[in-house]
Every structure is written in C-alpha cells, then in structure tokens.
Amino acid sequence: MHGQSVSIVSQAIRYIEDHLDKKLDLETVAAALHYSKYHLHRIFAKIVGLTVHEYVQRRQLTEAAKLLAFSKRSIMEIALSSGYESQQAFTSSFKAMYKMTPAEFRTAEEFYPLQLEIHLSKEPTKMDFTKDDIQFATVEDINDWMELVQLTIDGYPRLDEVDYMEKLSFYIADKRALILRDEGMVIGIMGFSTETRSIDFLAVHPQYRNAGIEKVFLDKLADELLTGKEISLTTYREGDKADTGYREKYLRLGFAERELLTEYGYPTQRFVLPPKDKEEV
The missing domain is CATH 3.40.630.30 (Gcn5-related N-acetyltransferase (GNAT))
Known part of the structure; x- marks a missing residue:
C-alpha cells in the first residue's frame, strides 16, 4: 500500500513540476490525477513532509528567484509565470520566504533555492534504526x-x-x-x-x-x-x-x-x- 502511495505522490510531483508556470492548488493537482484531494493531501504530506500548497509555493518561488537572478524579465512577468495574479501578491510571498523583496533579491545577485524537485525512491524497508x-x-x-x-x-x-x-x-x-x-x-x-x-x-x-x-x-x-x-x-x-x-x-x-x-x-x-x-x- 505504501508503494502505491509513493507512486501517486511521484505522479503529483511530476504534474506540479510540469506546470510551475500555472496557478496550482491541491484541487487542481488532484483533479488532474483523478484522485481524491483529501487522500492526496494526506499521503503527500506524510511522504514529502510538506503539503501540496507548501511544495508548490516553495518550488514556484525558487524558480522565480532563479529568474530574478539570471534573467532580465520584469518582476511582473516573473510573478505571472510563477502562478501569481498580481505583483503585490508575489512580492508579499517572496519577501516572507526570502527575507527581501524581489527587487532587492535581483540587486543582490545571490541565488539560493528554497525547494528543489523531490525525487522519491523505493518505499522504506526499515524504520527501527539505532x-x-x-x-x-x-x-x-x-x-x-x-x-x-x-x-x-x-x-x-x-x-x-x-x-x-x-x-x-x-x-x-x-x-x-x-x-x-x-x-x-x-x-x-x-x-x-x-x-x-x-x-x-x-x-x-x-x-x-x-x-x-x-x-x-x-x-x-x-x-x-x-x-x-x-x-x-x-x-x-x-x-x-x-x-x-x-x-x-x-x-x-x-x-x-x-x-x-x-x-x-x-x-x-x-x-x-x-x-x-x-x-x-
């Protein structure tokens, strides 16, 4: 059963990674995979250690930070391509995570990731370590x-x-x-x-x-x-x-x-x- 859960979560991660430039939420991901959003929420949080929302937000902001550091795209354009509907909402989320505004981050020119793509492996074979x-x-x-x-x-x-x-x-x-x-x-x-x-x-x-x-x-x-x-x-x-x-x-x-x-x-x-x-x- 756990192996099946790992497979489902891996599919969810793959879908998220393929749609990071879109507005994503638990309901959207669950519907795309034809799974119950309640079931997906439970197994995703258990296996990844983050909720779908947390993973999506951290991945989108990481990709946004990369664009701020290494591209000349406008902040508004980056905000829209990161799933945000306004620059103000994007700036608020970005500052909460990166401790500086997108403009300040771009000026600093020091990229670091909040979250990289998670690749899940086989199911655990042992849990009673010493x-x-x-x-x-x-x-x-x-x-x-x-x-x-x-x-x-x-x-x-x-x-x-x-x-x-x-x-x-x-x-x-x-x-x-x-x-x-x-x-x-x-x-x-x-x-x-x-x-x-x-x-x-x-x-x-x-x-x-x-x-x-x-x-x-x-x-x-x-x-x-x-x-x-x-x-x-x-x-x-x-x-x-x-x-x-x-x-x-x-x-x-x-x-x-x-x-x-x-x-x-x-x-x-x-x-x-x-x-x-x-x-x-």
Whole structure:
C-alpha cells in the first residue's frame, strides 16, 4: 500500500513540476490525477513532509528567484509565470520566504533555492534504526550525501553548495560526518563540531521523517562523541514562513531556545540541548 502511495505522490510531483508556470492548488493537482484531494493531501504530506500548497509555493518561488537572478524579465512577468495574479501578491510571498523583496533579491545577485524537485525512491524497508546503524562518512559517500542535501534543501537557509562541499571534505577527514543508510540509500546525515559542540548540519530523507532518525543521531552524539556535553544547533526563528517544521521538531527533541543570530545574512536562532550528564551545563 505504501508503494502505491509513493507512486501517486511521484505522479503529483511530476504534474506540479510540469506546470510551475500555472496557478496550482491541491484541487487542481488532484483533479488532474483523478484522485481524491483529501487522500492526496494526506499521503503527500506524510511522504514529502510538506503539503501540496507548501511544495508548490516553495518550488514556484525558487524558480522565480532563479529568474530574478539570471534573467532580465520584469518582476511582473516573473510573478505571472510563477502562478501569481498580481505583483503585490508575489512580492508579499517572496519577501516572507526570502527575507527581501524581489527587487532587492535581483540587486543582490545571490541565488539560493528554497525547494528543489523531490525525487522519491523505493518505499522504506526499515524504520527501527539505532545509533549502531550510523557510520562515519567517507569520501565515497559524498555524491549520495549531496543528493540528500538536495532533497532536504528546505532545512538549509541560504545554502552555498560550493562552500558546503569544501566544508564536508574537512568534516569527513576529521571524522565529524555521520551517515545512515537503508539498503544503500542515504537517509540521514549529520556534521558536527567537537570544538563548538554544535551540530552544523543535519538532514533526514523526507520518506523517513517519522522514523525518529534525528533522535538516533542525537543519541549517537550524546552517548559516544560529545558525552556529557551541551549540544547546540541553529535553526529558523519563530514565525519564519520558510520553516517547514524544524523549530517544532527540535523543541520536541528537548532543545531550548537561546540567542538570535544572523548567519550568511539570514536570521536564525541558536538552540541548545542539555547534556545527559546534568553536572555539566
């Protein structure tokens, strides 16, 4: 049954990708595929981790940002080709996600994606992972690692892929890059710093977001690699429209809010997980 759901969602994604220049909503996509919109909404959100509306909006704004950065088309033209009926509505949505107006984004000339096309794989074969399943990444894992980064781009505000790749090589060499696979497919990755005791990047495959994999990585870190240490990470600020649920997830895992930051020009907030050994804070 799950395999059938993956097939349906893949069809929905394909339809969306082929019609990004049109006004799209759940009802339109469901009707095109001849599925119940309620059924499609449920399985799409479960498998992708985003609703159809969220996926469409993020994909259309990403393509709009690309046009702003690399074309000379007018903002009004880009707005219409992104499914918006007015420049005002487009500007409002764009600023909520990119933290600047379309005109300011064009002037900055620094493109980064909110959401890339999601390619779903086979259905999960295992959901009961433990920290013993996690391994240190090697250089042979880099291509598969980056494929997962592409799938989870929503968790990387202002990702500079070139800079990320350079850092990843150092993390792998220093044994600060962890990876989790399910029958060969990379489903979880984590890069951490022993000096700052921070998680510098963490991602889980969309199809495994309900498998508790973040907790498994945290157990590996707290029990074996940063034992007795306070662990921190940064994520979206409260109310950020670009957040697809990361703040809520980290709070559920026991992280506490700390100071507001700005990283690579993007507003973020530091979160802290108290050590399992309460003596060190």
